[in-house]
Structure formats: C-alpha cells, structure tokens
Amino acid sequence: MSNVFRxxxxxxxxxxxxxxxxxxxxxxxxxxxxxxxxxxxxxxFNDMYEKLKYHDMNSLSKMYKxxxxxxxxxxRISKNFIFAFLVYLLASIYLILRSMSPELTAISLILVNxxxxxxxYEFISNKFCYVDAQIILVYKAVLDRLILNNQKRIDxxxxx
Numbered sequence: 001m002s003n004v005f006r007x008x009x010x011x012x013x014x015x016x017x018x019x020x021x022x023x024x025x026x027x028x029x030x031x032x033x034x035x036x037x038x039x040x041x042x043x044x045f046n047d048m049y050e051k052l053k054y055h056d057m058n059s060l061s062k063m064y065k066x067x068x069x070x071x072x073x074x075x076r077i078s079k080n081f082i083f084a085f086l087v088y089l090l091a092s093i094y095l096i097l098r099s100m101s102p103e104l105t106a107i108s109l110i111l112v113n114x115x116x117x118x119x120x121y122e123f124i125s126n127k128f129c130y131v132d133a134q135i136i137l138v139y140k141a142v143l144d145r146l147i148l149n150n151q152k153r154i155d156x157x158x159x160x
Contacts, residue, residue: 008136013139081123
C-alpha cells in the first residue's frame with residue numbers, strides 16, 4: 001500500500017514518470033541551497049507542463065478535482081488518526097476488562113491490533129511522504145497554470 005499522493009501521481013502521470021520525478025527529487029534532496037531546489041522543481045514543472053499542455057479544459061478540471069479530493073483525503077487521514085487511536089485504546093481496554101474466555105479475548109485483541117496497525121501504517125505513509133508531496137505541489141502548480149492559460153485563451157477568443 002502506498003500513500004494517496006503516490007497513487008494519484010501514478011494514475012495521472014504514469015508509473016514511469018512517477019519514478020523519474022521521485023528519483024530526481026531523492027537524488028537532489030541533499031541540496032540545501034534553496035535556489036537549486038527551485039531549479040529542480042522548475043525542471044519537473046516544465047516536464048509535466050509539456051505532458052499536460054494538450055489536454056482540454058474539461059480533462060484538466062477533472063484532474064484538478066481529483067487532486068483536491070486526494071489532498072482532502074490525506075488531510076482526513078491525518079486528522080482522523082487520533083480518533084482511530086482512541087477507538088483502539090477503548091476497544092482494547094473493553095476487551096481486556098470484559099470477562100470472556102481468554103482465547104476469545106486474545107483473538108479479539110489480535111484483530112483489533114491488526115486493524116490499528118493498518119491505520120498506523122496508513123497514517124505514517126501519508127504523513128511522511130516528502131518526495132510525493134513535492135511532486136504534488138509541482139503538479140498542482142502545473143494544473144493551475146494550464147487552467148489559467150486555458151481560461152485566458154477562452155476569454156481572449158470570446159472578446160475577439
């Protein structure tokens with residue numbers, strides 16, 4: 001399972017492009033100079049722009065909507081983790097304090113722990129995805145630019 005940003009980038013731009021962008025960012029992540037990082041992002045921006053510039057306004061709008069939905073999902077995963085932790089804690093305490101057979105209690109606790117481990121993995125993979133977040137920010141900037149340029153072109157055609 002990968003984080004939601006990685007899934008979106010792979011779906012929208014392709015697996016090969018995702019690996020190319022992520023390896024480029026990973027390779028250049030040690031650059032502490034802000035100007036070099038901006039230049040790296042500009043290279044990725046230009047590549048994405050060239051790949052997406054021929055899309056029509058409708059498909060760009062759909063891509064932008066999927067991006068917003070993904071960003072909201074990542075936010076929701078982070079926000080709801082404390083709730084999942086509290087439910088896990090309360091369920092574990094309840095199962096331990098409830099007088100059931102030890103075998104049933106153990107099975108129940110194992111199942112609750114498996115569910116919580118999944119939630120922890122989901123939270124950590126979405127919380128600490130610096131490379132994918134960098135790519136998403138560039139992708140958002142490309143979509144913003146393309147939509148703005150298309151909107152200007154449509155407005156110019158309407159006034160001509």
